[in-house]
Amino acid sequence: MTPPDENQQSPSVPGPSEPAATADTLAPAAPAPPAPPEPPQPSLELRRALADVRTEVGKAVVGQDSAVTSLLIALLCSGHVLLEGVPGVAKTLLVRTLAASLDLDFKRVQFTPDLMPGDVTGSLVYDARTAEFSFRQGPVFTNLLLADEINRTPPKTQASLLESMEERQVSVDGEPRPLPAPFLVIATQNPVEHEGTYPLPEAQLDRFLLKVLLPLPERDAEVEVLARHAGGFDPRDLGAAGVRAVADPAVLAAARAEVRQVEVSPEVLGYAVDVCRATRQSPSLQLGVSPRGATALLATARAWAWLSGRMYVTPDDVKALAHPTLRHRVQLRPEAELEGVTAESVLGTVLAAVPVPR
Ligand SMILES: Nc1ncnc2c1ncn2[C@@H]1O[C@H](COP(=O)(O)OP(=O)(O)O)[C@@H](O)[C@H]1O
Numbered sequence: 286m287t288p289p290d291e292n293q294q295s296p297s298v299p300g301p302s303e304p305a306a307t308a309d310t311l312a313p314a315a316p317a318p319p320a321p322p323e324p325p326q327p328s329l330e331l332r333r334a335l336a337d338v339r340t341e342v343g344k345a346v347v348g349q350d351s352a353v354t355s356l357l358i359a360l361l362c363s364g365h366v367l368l369e370g371v372p373g374v375a376k377t378l379l380v381r382t383l384a385a386s387l388d389l390d391f392k393r394v395q396f397t398p399d400l401m402p403g404d405v406t407g408s409l410v411y412d413a414r415t416a417e418f419s420f421r422q423g424p425v426f427t428n429l430l431l432a433d434e435i436n437r438t439p440p441k442t443q444a445s446l447l448e449s450m451e452e453r454q455v456s457v458d459g460e461p462r463p464l465p466a467p468f469l470v471i472a473t474q475n476p477v478e479h480e481g482t483y484p485l486p487e488a489q490l491d492r493f494l495l496k497v498l499l500p501l502p503e504r505d506a507e508v509e510v511l512a513r514h515a516g517g518f519d520p521r522d523l524g525a526a527g528v529r530a531v532a533d534p535a536v537l538a539a540a541r542a543e544v545r546q547v548e549v550s551p552e553v554l555g556y557a558v559d560v561c562r563a564t565r566q567s568p569s570l571q572l573g574v575s576p577r578g579a580t581a582l583l584a585t586a587r588a589w590a591w592l593s594g595r596m597y598v599t600p601d602d603v604k605a606l607a608h609p610t611l612r613h614r615v616q617l618r619p620e621a622e623l624e625g626v627t628a629e630s631v632l633g634t635v636l637a638a639v640p641v642p643r
């Protein structure tokens with residue numbers, strides 16, 4: 286399975302060019318005899334179901350394997366995602382297909398400059414027939430919400446979405462209304478558009494578990510996209526492309542329960558903390574990773590360990606998740622930014638410097 290970090294290849298798992306995962310490729314390596322008490326293993330059935338989800342997504346979306354892995358990790362951690370990419374790289378298609386293959390309810394909201402908080406959360410409407418106010422649910426009442434171009438809407442509406450994300454409920458007129466479970470927001474950002482936009486404040490960025498980058502495709506992948514279109518692929522008709530629901534919220538919940546059992550040794554825990562603490566010492570940063578960010582790193586590393594077929598976390602799992610989990614939680618000093626330093630380069634330096642437990 287392709288690691289979530291676009292820059293890193295993990296030798297312990299099949300790479301992107303491997304054929305679709307089968308029972309064979311998912312099977313744990315034969316244990317070295319004589320094995321003392323068998324260590325616990327992730328359920329093969331659950332991992333296979335998630336591998337099937339990847340296959341379904343692949344029927345519509347060409348490539349972008351790292352992003353698919355990251356979205357699966359977010360689902361396994363019940364965490365929200367920032368998805369960054371220029372228009373036309375299949376952000377919408379990816380999220381829609383993921384929802385369809387997991388049998389999740391899906392809604393998309395275009396965040397425009399005139400979008401009001403009530404357009405997201407819902408509002409009280411007057412029913413003339415009954416002469417009463419009743420609550421009309423907004424699009425936030427769904428499993429997978431695609432918050433498209435979140436930076437185009439003013440802070441007030443952004444804040445109402447972020448509040449729903451945090452509390453997993455909507456309070457209108459004093460009455461809390463719980464959101465469905467699972468509830469996951471995938472908010473998209475355009476990396477090159479800054480005119481007339483409202484960047485999310487640092488404190489709110491920290492609420493996203495992962496920041497996933499959707500790059501422009503390689504030439505081969507783009508040729509394949511065109512070939513599919515030439516062959517009649519219609520992105521609006523996923524059913525015709527053969528996309529089916531191969532898993533459901535119950536499978537996700539069961540997988541999530543297993544991820545919560547993934548063990549972390551004190552050494553690995555200390556390593557994750559050291560990586561986060563090192564960002565606070567970096568001369569290029571004015572803001573390092575918060576303890577919330579450190580807990581996020583631990584959570585995503587556990588999910589990745591589980592996806593990789595292990596019930597324990599290694600330092601490599603922490604490394605593999607450091608970029609997507611931490612890149613939006615650090616703030617560069619303006620001087621460093623002018624010198625061309627990036628969040629990615631700082632994280633790379635930190636990972637190279639922090640001693641790895643053996
Ligand atoms: N990697 C890809 N795989 C399949 N189709 C793609 C890919 N990248 C772009 N496309 C095509 O471009 C269209 C635009 O995708 P869309 O999901 O609307 O992009 P975005 O939401 O990023 O603006 C898709 O419907 C699809 O036809």
Ligand SMILES: [Mg+2]
Binds near residue numbers: 373376377378
């Ligand atoms: Mg789109």
